Amino acid sequence: MEYPADKRGGEMEPKEVVTEFISRCDAGLAGREGGDPYALLAEGIELRIQGHTILAGDYVGREIIEKVLVGGLATRVAKARIELDSLIGDGAKVASLLRITGETIDGKVYNPKDDPGGCLFTVNEDQISQIRLFLDNTMVETVLYGRQYVAPELGEEA
Amino acid sequence: MAMKKSPTEIAKEYLASLRRSASGEASTTEYLEFWSDEIEYILPGLWPMAGRYSKAEHIEIVAPMMESNVEGDRVGEPDTGLYGYEFIEEGNKVCVLARSRGRDHRNLLYMNTFCLWMEFNDDGKLVRYLDEADFSSSWQAFWGVQLQ
Numbered sequence: 672m673e674y675p676a677d678k679r680g681g682e683m684e685p686k687e688v689v690t691e692f693i694s695r696c697d698a699g700l701a702g703r704e705g706g707d708p709y710a711l712l713a714e715g716i717e718l719r720i721q722g723h724t725i726l727a728g729d730y731v732g733r734e735i736i737e738k739v740l741v742g743g744l745a746t747r748v749a750k751a752r753i754e755l756d757s758l759i760g761d762g763a764k765v766a767s768l769l770r771i772t773g774e775t776i777d778g779k780v781y782n783p784k785d786d787p788g789g790c791l792f793t794v795n796e797d798q799i800s801q802i803r804l805f806l807d808n809t810m811v812e813t814v815l816y817g818r819q820y821v822a823p824e825l826g827e828e829a
Numbered sequence: 830m831a832m833k834k835s836p837t838e839i840a841k842e843y844l845a846s847l848r849r850s851a852s853g854e855a856s857t858t859e860y861l862e863f864w865s866d867e868i869e870y871i872l873p874g875l876w877p878m879a880g881r882y883s884k885a886e887h888i889e890i891v892a893p894m895m896e897s898n899v900e901g902d903r904v905g906e907p908d909t910g911l912y913g914y915e916f917i918e919e920g921n922k923v924c925v926l927a928r929s930r931g932r933d934h935r936n937l938l939y940m941n942t943f944c945l946w947m948e949f950n951d952d953g954k955l956v957r958y959l960d961e962a963d964f965s966s967s968w969q970a971f972w973g974v975q976l977q
Contacts (some may be wrong), residue, residue: 721942721944721963722963722965722966723963723965723966724965757922757946759917759918759919759920759922759923759924760917760919761917761918761919764917765917766917766924766946768946768959784873784879784881786871786873786874786879787871787873787946787959788873788944788959788961789924789944789946789959789961791915791917791924791926791944803926805944805961805962807873807874807875807961807964808874808963808964808965808966809874809875809876809879809964809965809968810874810875811965812965812976813875814875818976818977819976819977820876820968820969820974820975820976820977821974821975821977822973822974822975823973823974823975
């Protein structure tokens, strides 16, 4: 699959690239016209989701992000939003607080308290080359995947 | 009035204070000297400690829970605590990535990766503080719950 890149020869500030990427992601999730978010990702983009959930780990390349992560989530998520809470930049490094909310296909609400979460980006030549995303893992396990935290049976831990 | 130190410098001092509290070198609340009275402290998620707290609520609700469930009698081990390894700052804000070392409820080695978002007032005190990590593993490690 072809991914047209928005190469502008380093004209955009890294924070602008990230802001535009979040805006395009949110528009795409809402079915609005907002531009292709994948075009702002470098071909060898490395995305890491922190933690130990089924979503956690490394996604390398735009195709894996689209087919494995986004495509996989689409089987569980009915609607979602990604909004920018805060953004700071230091050269090519950009740190953000995102508010990711949504609803699963079986009507469970993801992030009902609208908590912000951290997401770090590295931007080179108007393209995002690295993303490190901190999703709330208790929400991923319980809301997205229907798992439960239960107290161990007495004596089970011995 | 501008801050006298950079957000990164204050964050490093704050993490050192947290380590002193966790390792028993200082009181378990020494780190609260870095908090303004107006702080919004955010622990995201659905686990027992999750919520948005004022400084007073932290002292009343979160700190005792940390001391009983997270620290317990494990306070006092040298080198316990949070170690920052990446700092991204702008203005009065800094985002910190950190690794933690501690022990779980069975006294086994426990580690996590944290994303800390800190915003400071002109006095260099925290006014907004997001404390985020893999709290799914924390819930299991410190409360002994199991994921099914």
